[in-house]
Amino acid sequence: MKVLVMNCCPVKNGATAEIVNIVAQCMNDIHEIKTICIDDYIVGFCKGCRICHNTAKCVQQDDVEVIxxxxxxxxxxxxxxxxxxxDVPGQFKVFIDRCTPWCNTHEPHAKISSGKRGYVIALRTGPGMRECNRIIESVExxxxxxxxxxxxSKGLCSIEYKEAVQARKSEIVEFCGSILSDLEN
Ligand SMILES: Cc1cc2nc3c(=O)[nH]c(=O)nc-3n(C[C@H](O)[C@H](O)[C@H](O)COP(=O)(O)O)c2cc1C
Structure with missing residues (x-):
């Protein structure tokens, strides 16, 4: 299968990127992997014009369609x-807003091909899982x-910098193991 792992944070070499690398390594032997970072793309703010509700297309031309x-x-x-x-980082939220042409609450809407499976890993510095759950809920x-x-989904608390990720590697690998067994079924 083809697996896209997205760093939804503007930092290309931080804790989020470290987790993306671990996930990619775990899946690499069995599946075709692509990793991307939201910061590699130019995405303008949604202006709320709602033209896309009638046309299924945004009037802006930037990297949204590339993503x-x-x-x-x-x-x-x-x-x-x-x-x-x-909450989710602003750059990722701006991308979500700009996906309104693909949103299934209005007709016509643009469509990506069907049958895709989505997973979320949320991380934070603080200790409580509630905040991770809120982020997971937004992405879901x-x-x-x-x-x-x-x-x-998986929430990882108490991670600030990338150095803290190695100590959590076994948890991340275990989560990838459960994704891999999902994909076999
Ligand atoms: C602007 C900003 C806001 C943040 N807000 C929170 C927060 O509200 N709660 C929290 O637990 N961590 C917060 N963090 C910490 C990040 O979630 C954490 O450091 C994460 O590991 C960052 O990943 P990165 O190294 O890929 O940037 C914030 C970090 C930044 C830069």
């Missing part, structure tokens, strides 16, 4: 998302409107 092409390529999407003020909400199946 959506990666989504379309993938059978499996794994979003790795840190907490920024108890987004998945559901693109008709990506909400398959499983």
């Amino acid at each position: 959506i092409e990666q989504y379309d390529w993938a059978d499996v999407i794994i979003s790795v998302v840190p907490s920024y003020w108890a 909400h987004f998945y559901s409107h693109l008709e990506i199946a909400r398959c499983d």
